[in-house]
Amino acid sequence: xxxxxxxxxxxxxxxxxxxxxxxxxxxxxxxxxxxxxxxxxxxxxxxxxxxxxxxxxxxxxxxxxxxxxxxxxxxxxxxxxxxxxxxxxxxxxxxxxxxxxxxxxxxxxxxxxxxxxxxxxxxxxxxxxxxxxxxxxxxxxxxxxxxxxx
Numbered sequence: 001x002x003x004x005x006x007x008x009x010x011x012x013x014x015x016x017x018x019x020x021x022x023x024x025x026x027x028x029x030x031x032x033x034x035x036x037x038x039x040x041x042x043x044x045x046x047x048x049x050x051x052x053x054x055x056x057x058x059x060x061x062x063x064x065x066x067x068x069x070x071x072x073x074x075x076x077x078x079x080x081x082x083x084x085x086x087x088x089x090x091x092x093x094x095x096x097x098x099x100x101x102x103x104x105x106x107x108x109x110x111x112x113x114x115x116x117x118x119x120x121x122x123x124x125x126x127x128x129x130x131x132x133x134x135x136x137x138x139x140x141x142x143x144x145x146x147x148x149x150x
Contacts, residue, residue: 002111008133009105014144016078016102020095022144023080023104024049026071033139037132040066049073049080060128084110104140106133 012019022029027047034041039057046052052071057064067089069082080093089110096103108129 003109004111005107005109006129006133007105007107008130008137009103010134010137010141011098012102012104012137012141012144014102014141015100016095016097019102019104019140019144020077020080022140023093023095024052024071024073026052026054029143030054033136033143035132035135035139037135039064044068046071049076053085054082058132060132104137106137108133 022033024030025048026043031041034056037059039059041054041056044053044055050071050073053069054071055066055068057066059065066086068085069091070085072081072083073079074081078095080095082091082093084090087110089108091106091108094105094107096105
């Protein structure tokens with residue numbers, strides 16, 4: 001089994017502190033910029049930042065998979081990490097200030113399957129997930145730039 005990784009990054013038209021707040025606030029904000037491929041989003045514990053647990057499903061490539069993510073903040077205000085309780089999948093959000101705006105990077109890594117299935121996973125999963133992440137980052141940008149996100 002090898003590690004499968006996918007990343008996406010974009011500028012977001014809002015200050016880093018506000019954008020990080022949207023990412024870290026799973027009760028009030030985070031679900032507003034998830035793409036339609038994410039469903040059943042619910043907060044299980046906490047709600048803001050470290051200690052939060054959320055559940056959701058992602059449907060991509062004709063398959064749906066449930067996640068139970070535990071949130072940590074290795075660098076509060078800059079780095080937010082979601083770790084799936086049921087797999088090796090870890091997603092890291094990094095927010096970097098850029099004047100009155102910021103850059104947000106999403107990076108996910110997991111231990112891929114072996115054999116033929118693993119080959120297909122390494123070929124196709126990163127492309128599908130990158131498109132989802134680019135959509136999510138575009139939605140985050142729009143949310144942060146809107147009056148509703150303020």
